[in-house]
Amino acid sequence: MSDISLLPSVTAFLARDHGLYIHGETVASQSATRIAVVNPANGETLAQVADASQVDVERAVASSREGFQAWSRTSPAARASVLLRLADLLEANREELAQLETLQSGKLIGIARAFEVEQAAHFLRYYAGWATKITGQTITPSLPSFAGERYSAYTLREPIGVVVGIVPWNFATMIAIWKLASALTTGCSIILKPSEFTPLTLLRIAELASEAGLPAGALNVLTGAGTVGKALVEHPGTDKVSFTGSVPTGIAVGQTAMGAKLTRATLELGGKNAVAFLPDVPLDKAVEGVIEAGFLHSGQICAAGERFYVHRTRIEPLLEALSERLGQLKIGSPLDESTQFGPVANKPHQRKLGELFATARAEGSQIIHGGRIGDGPGCFVDPTVILARSPNDTLLNQETFGPVATFLPYDTEDELLHLMNATPYGLSASLWTNDLAKAMRLIPEIQAGTLWVNMHTLLDPAVPFGGIKASGIGREFGSAFIDEFTELKSVMIRY
């Protein structure tokens, strides 16, 4: 097989002189600094985008304040219709968006189509449904009446204001859609700041949002480095930040937000997610479980499994079967539909993975499979399996965010629980067993925002998602996101 042909619309989009998307149109940045967007599959520069300046930030915030005034006053049903139209437009432009996403991120074209576009449209429709269902409560106050007067109270859920959505590079389209949808369905306006590595699809989606009927200023897109995100969070004209990214950056963003003016912050950060196989899991199921948990999108998923605990009696055959399975993966261009494993997203990330492999070797962890990074212009990294010597090995403690599964055997369930929970993080975990009674006893003991049983990584818009401990604050999806994008106003009436 070979690479699919790029659509003419993709080639034309790449050739554009990219600006920022402010107040319903593409505008030139006031900054002379440009950031090259590089295709991680071959090292070629795809496009140049602006590194927005403070003047651009001021312009976007002013537009978003105006956009908030207009959008927050539209009816919930009108908001839902716009989001539903945008979902239709995502699907209508599926191939263009998927190709752009694969070019900028290196993700397999099949994953770009299925997750970045189709799943994103599914999430968008789910959120659109909430626009007409956000309610407060009526309350009978508990005060005694002093002189026959009465009291009544109710609560209103009001949109929080101008949201700053800071987006990482791993799912640049889908994660941006989560943020955009949460903000717009609740009546907020939003400024999206894509990752400097993957800014292209959002510039196109902003155009589609206007086409869907979104008023000017409800969605603005500022490209640029982390400093642009910081300037937006610090700005007195923004009210909330919804951030997805690494733990250190997330903590810095949270500090900036709190330090500025108690800007509300939802932080969805990484972790070091545990995967536990009980001894009853058949070998073939365990192998597929490791692939699902650790190697989907080359492990570049914040919820991916990174620490794999297997009963001592089962670990050797599992590592052998897993190595054989990984050895059969077709590695290559992400635009080739037959490729099963592509590059990682960028050179700094590839280098970081190379350094982690060196650390693993230096510490005496055993590299069972892979453990090398490519030396060509593409950002290729072997799918890698590591057997740790002890729970203290770096590879069992530091997030790799890559195609690396690190294993440790355990003997007892108490030891397993201790190992799973001995981490500052708690985004996700999975437990693999068909022993229902055991699973039910273990579930409450495992510290994670999401715990999967006999599955890993599948996110559903109806199921809340977010981290405990150092993996984040707040929840996305379900009805839980509403608390994060609205303020509760209490109204009390004496009569």
Ligand code: ADP
């Ligand atoms: P990665 O996803 O590469 O691990 P980060 O977590 O550092 O990267 O970045 C996620 C997003 O946060 C990106 O859009 C990045 O530009 C942005 N960012 C980086 N530093 C800051 C900062 N200090 N304030 C706000 N946003 C930032």
